[in-house]
Amino acid sequence: MLNASLCEDFMVQKLGIEANKVSEIKRVLCRSYGTTMVGLLALGYNFDYDEYHNFIHRRMPYEILKPDHVLRDLLLSLPIRKVIFSNGDKIHVAEVLRKLELEDCFERVISFETLNPTNGSNTLIVCKPFKNAFEQAFRIANINPQKTIR
Known part of the structure:
Protein backbone atom coordinates (compact mmCIF):
# COMPACT_ATOMS: atom_id res chain seq x y z
CA MET A 1 0.00 0.00 0.00
CA LEU A 2 1.37 3.38 -0.98
CA ASN A 3 0.07 5.16 2.11
CA ALA A 4 1.85 2.61 4.33
CA SER A 5 5.10 3.13 2.44
CA LEU A 6 4.82 6.92 2.77
CA CYS A 7 4.13 6.55 6.49
CA GLU A 8 7.27 4.47 6.82
CA ASP A 9 9.21 7.13 4.89
CA PHE A 10 7.95 9.75 7.38
CA MET A 11 9.08 7.62 10.30
CA VAL A 12 12.58 7.26 8.85
CA GLN A 13 13.08 10.72 7.31
CA LYS A 14 11.30 12.94 9.82
CA LEU A 15 11.54 10.98 13.08
CA GLY A 16 14.86 9.20 12.62
CA ILE A 17 13.52 5.72 13.26
CA GLU A 18 15.73 2.96 11.87
CA ALA A 19 14.39 1.74 8.51
CA ASN A 20 14.63 -1.93 9.46
CA LYS A 21 12.32 -1.35 12.46
CA VAL A 22 9.55 0.82 11.00
CA SER A 23 7.41 -1.97 9.57
CA GLU A 24 7.11 -3.80 12.89
CA ILE A 25 6.68 -0.58 14.88
CA LYS A 26 3.94 0.57 12.50
CA ARG A 27 2.12 -2.77 12.82
CA VAL A 28 2.17 -2.58 16.63
CA LEU A 29 1.11 1.07 16.67
CA CYS A 30 -1.84 0.47 14.34
CA ARG A 31 -3.01 -2.45 16.44
CA SER A 32 -2.60 -0.59 19.74
CA TYR A 33 -3.60 2.96 18.80
CA GLY A 34 -5.73 2.66 15.67
CA THR A 35 -3.37 4.66 13.48
CA THR A 36 0.37 5.00 13.20
CA MET A 37 0.22 8.75 13.75
CA VAL A 38 -1.65 8.43 17.05
CA GLY A 39 0.75 5.72 18.20
CA LEU A 40 3.82 7.79 17.35
CA LEU A 41 2.45 10.74 19.32
CA ALA A 42 1.57 8.46 22.24
CA LEU A 43 5.17 7.23 22.27
CA GLY A 44 6.34 10.81 22.62
CA TYR A 45 7.37 11.71 19.08
CA ASN A 46 6.74 15.39 18.55
CA PHE A 47 5.44 16.55 15.18
CA ASP A 48 2.66 18.69 13.82
CA TYR A 49 -0.49 16.98 12.50
CA ASP A 50 -0.33 19.07 9.35
CA GLU A 51 3.33 18.13 8.83
CA TYR A 52 2.37 14.46 8.97
CA HIS A 53 -0.60 14.80 6.62
CA ASN A 54 1.37 16.97 4.20
CA PHE A 55 4.21 14.46 4.08
CA ILE A 56 1.90 11.50 3.47
CA HIS A 57 -0.95 12.88 1.39
CA ARG A 58 0.85 15.41 -0.81
CA ARG A 59 3.07 12.61 -2.13
CA MET A 60 0.21 10.37 -3.16
CA PRO A 61 -0.22 9.77 -6.91
CA TYR A 62 -3.62 11.41 -7.30
CA GLU A 63 -3.07 11.46 -11.05
CA ILE A 64 -3.93 7.75 -11.23
CA LEU A 65 -7.46 8.48 -10.01
CA LYS A 66 -9.95 8.93 -12.84
CA PRO A 67 -13.56 10.08 -12.84
CA ASP A 68 -15.91 7.28 -11.83
CA HIS A 69 -19.22 8.06 -13.50
CA VAL A 70 -20.79 4.71 -12.59
Missing part, protein backbone atom coordinates in the same frame (compact mmCIF):
# COMPACT_ATOMS: atom_id res chain seq x y z
CA LEU A 71 -20.10 5.33 -8.90
CA ARG A 72 -21.27 8.92 -9.27
CA ASP A 73 -24.58 7.85 -10.83
CA LEU A 74 -25.06 5.21 -8.15
CA LEU A 75 -24.37 7.64 -5.31
CA LEU A 76 -26.67 10.29 -6.76
CA SER A 77 -29.45 7.72 -7.23
CA LEU A 78 -29.46 6.66 -3.58
CA PRO A 79 -32.25 8.48 -1.74
CA ILE A 80 -30.28 8.72 1.51
CA ARG A 81 -27.92 11.18 3.12
CA LYS A 82 -24.30 10.42 2.34
CA VAL A 83 -21.46 11.51 4.62
CA ILE A 84 -17.78 10.73 4.32
CA PHE A 85 -15.88 9.97 7.51
CA SER A 86 -12.12 9.86 7.01
CA ASN A 87 -8.99 9.89 9.14
CA GLY A 88 -7.41 11.80 6.25
CA ASP A 89 -7.16 15.57 6.28
CA LYS A 90 -9.71 17.71 4.43
CA ILE A 91 -7.28 18.52 1.60
CA HIS A 92 -6.70 14.82 0.90
CA VAL A 93 -10.41 13.96 0.93
CA ALA A 94 -11.24 16.92 -1.31
CA GLU A 95 -8.55 15.94 -3.82
CA VAL A 96 -9.76 12.34 -4.01
CA LEU A 97 -13.36 13.48 -4.49
CA ARG A 98 -12.29 16.01 -7.13
CA LYS A 99 -10.31 13.44 -9.10
CA LEU A 100 -13.21 10.97 -8.98
CA GLU A 101 -15.68 13.80 -9.80
CA LEU A 102 -17.74 12.97 -6.72
CA GLU A 103 -17.57 16.31 -4.90
CA ASP A 104 -21.30 16.94 -4.98
CA CYS A 105 -22.33 13.39 -4.08
CA PHE A 106 -21.94 13.84 -0.35
CA GLU A 107 -23.73 16.09 2.08
CA ARG A 108 -20.75 16.43 4.37
CA VAL A 109 -17.16 15.38 4.95
CA ILE A 110 -15.98 14.63 8.44
CA SER A 111 -12.21 14.65 8.29
CA PHE A 112 -9.33 14.53 10.73
CA GLU A 113 -9.64 18.29 11.37
CA THR A 114 -13.37 17.99 12.12
CA LEU A 115 -12.67 15.80 15.15
CA ASN A 116 -9.28 17.33 15.97
CA PRO A 117 -9.61 21.08 15.38
CA THR A 118 -6.44 22.10 17.22
CA ASN A 119 -2.92 20.80 17.35
CA GLY A 120 -2.40 21.02 21.09
CA SER A 121 0.48 18.88 22.26
CA ASN A 122 -1.55 17.26 25.04
CA THR A 123 -4.73 16.85 23.05
CA LEU A 124 -6.09 13.34 22.71
CA ILE A 125 -6.54 12.54 19.02
CA VAL A 126 -9.93 11.24 18.02
CA CYS A 127 -9.94 8.91 15.01
CA LYS A 128 -11.33 5.72 13.55
CA PRO A 129 -11.51 2.87 14.44
CA PHE A 130 -12.43 3.92 17.96
CA LYS A 131 -15.99 4.14 19.22
CA ASN A 132 -15.69 7.75 20.44
CA ALA A 133 -14.73 8.88 16.92
CA PHE A 134 -17.85 7.30 15.45
CA GLU A 135 -20.00 8.74 18.25
CA GLN A 136 -18.66 12.23 17.54
CA ALA A 137 -19.05 11.82 13.78
CA PHE A 138 -22.66 10.68 14.22
CA ARG A 139 -23.37 13.65 16.49
CA ILE A 140 -21.71 16.18 14.16
CA ALA A 141 -23.58 14.86 11.14
CA ASN A 142 -26.82 14.46 13.09
CA ILE A 143 -26.98 10.76 12.21
CA ASN A 144 -28.83 8.05 14.10
CA PRO A 145 -26.30 5.16 14.16
CA GLN A 146 -29.18 2.66 14.36
CA LYS A 147 -30.31 3.81 10.91
CA THR A 148 -26.92 4.08 9.25
CA ILE A 149 -25.19 2.05 6.57
CA ARG A 150 -21.50 1.72 7.41
